[in-house]
Amino acid sequence: MVVANQKGGVGKTTTTVNLAASLALHGGRVLVIDLDPQGNASTALGIDHHAEVPSIYDVLVESKPLAEVVQPVPDVEGLFCAPATIDLAGAEIELVSLVARESRLQRAIQAYEQPLDYILIDCPPSLGLLTVNALVAGAEVLIPIQCEYYALEGLGQLLRNVDLVRGHLNPALHVSTILLTMYDGRTRLASQVADEVRSHFGEEVLRTSIPRSVRISEAPSYGQTVLTYDPGSSGALSYLEAAREIALKGVGVSYEAPHAHIGAQSDPSMVEGMQ
Template sequence: MASEARPMDPALFSRAELLGSESDAAGDGFEAIPEPQPLSSHGPAVTVAVCNQKGGVGKTTSTINLAAALAEYGRRVLVVDLDPQGALSAGLGVPHHELDLTVYNLLIDSSVATDEVLVRTRVDGVDLIPANIDLSAAEIQLVNEVGREQALNRALYPIADRYDFILIDCQPSLGLLTVNALTCSDNVVIPMECEYFALRGLALLTDTIDKVRDRLNPRLHLGGILITMFDRRTIHARDVLSRVVEVFGDRVFDTVITRTVRFPETTVAGEPITSWAPKSAGAQAYRALAREIIARGR
């Protein structure tokens, strides 16, 4: 188990503190939002697509650790691996290459029940619908199907009342699988690295969200932009963060995830940082994000 993070660890700064904003209330840090109250019952789920067409921005890491943090606060969580690489499944210690049934079967074969595919993870309160390389064929097989954008929605609908949150880890594209995720979601969380080309890609992604909302899913909205892999030592990162906040305002989460070697270690371990290094800055950051999402009702 990791030792406790240093008090001045840069990962423990909020967005306002990183930007040096004086307009935000004092104490706008990770302890500003209290721990949520326990639930007397569960469901129906808020479905969240964790999405960005740019790879390597922390989508899978954020999905795993947000799910684990939500579960720590008594929320029942289902995570859905919608990337043929199966990184989410591997990151939760599930041997996805050995599975006979995955999300691919749910999308392609209506006779497969969702319960047949569900996997209990090592994380108490977190279930998984896994993926493997078979999923790479799904878009081609679905393209001529009637209601192809609703395939995932049909699979998740029967079990949505069991969970408080369903988190969908999207592949780094805006193809049919991602459209399926957006079509069945209540909101979108966009993990974003603070660099110029990532900022440019936000416009395309938000345009896709608008089109899906207009044509397929009127309840869909932008739940928030999550800044990941932030390096507060660089002027460029702070400039990009400032620009994102200027454009998107309070839709940028106060929680900022900074770079740390702990995250690659947890991937190898096959467990979230909240259990691998529970006192680390990264674990505290994802708990803060979970509190923020619960408090905002997102």
């Protein structure tokens, strides 16, 4: 699953790491591939990513096996990360001259032999070769959209790129999931944006939206996802519910919105047999 939106600050990295942690807590084996040179996903998962650490750069540019750079995430069993280092900033240019430059990540994933239920790829906020590598490697695209003014601006270009990649390099690729982030139920703007996104994308939009939350913002500075930083917070519960929705969607089960929203979310038995 490729988490993409070339607009910065919409919650791509936050969504990647918290959905990954949620899916792992639900019992899945999950790999996060950090393709953003800033390495924020690696930081949030508590993974060391200074310049000497073997990273996704070595996989893309030096053809190192993915298994040699993947690290287990300390706090969450079943969660793994292929970190990004600052070297990745130059990878866009270095990839240009390499053979099969668009499909290097795809090949690395195909050669990775550890069993996994989900791979989530965190993309940089651009539509360059790193994002193209992610789109060629992925089966689905998840687009986080923040519930603020200009939310849909620039999305057209991303959707056109998805169509181009599907037409030329990866016929299976499709936008499967739209997640509304930074939702503030007290504002009319948030509900207007949510309505606009739902009317535009329909069934792809998850019923669960992610609230604007101080806890979600604080967690990365402690090298944690919100799921381990504050498991009872509204942000953690929302990501758990969104992950449940995604997993049920993936196995073709219709999603029932819980009646007592928070109570249902905090019940650990809700996902038994979900996989």
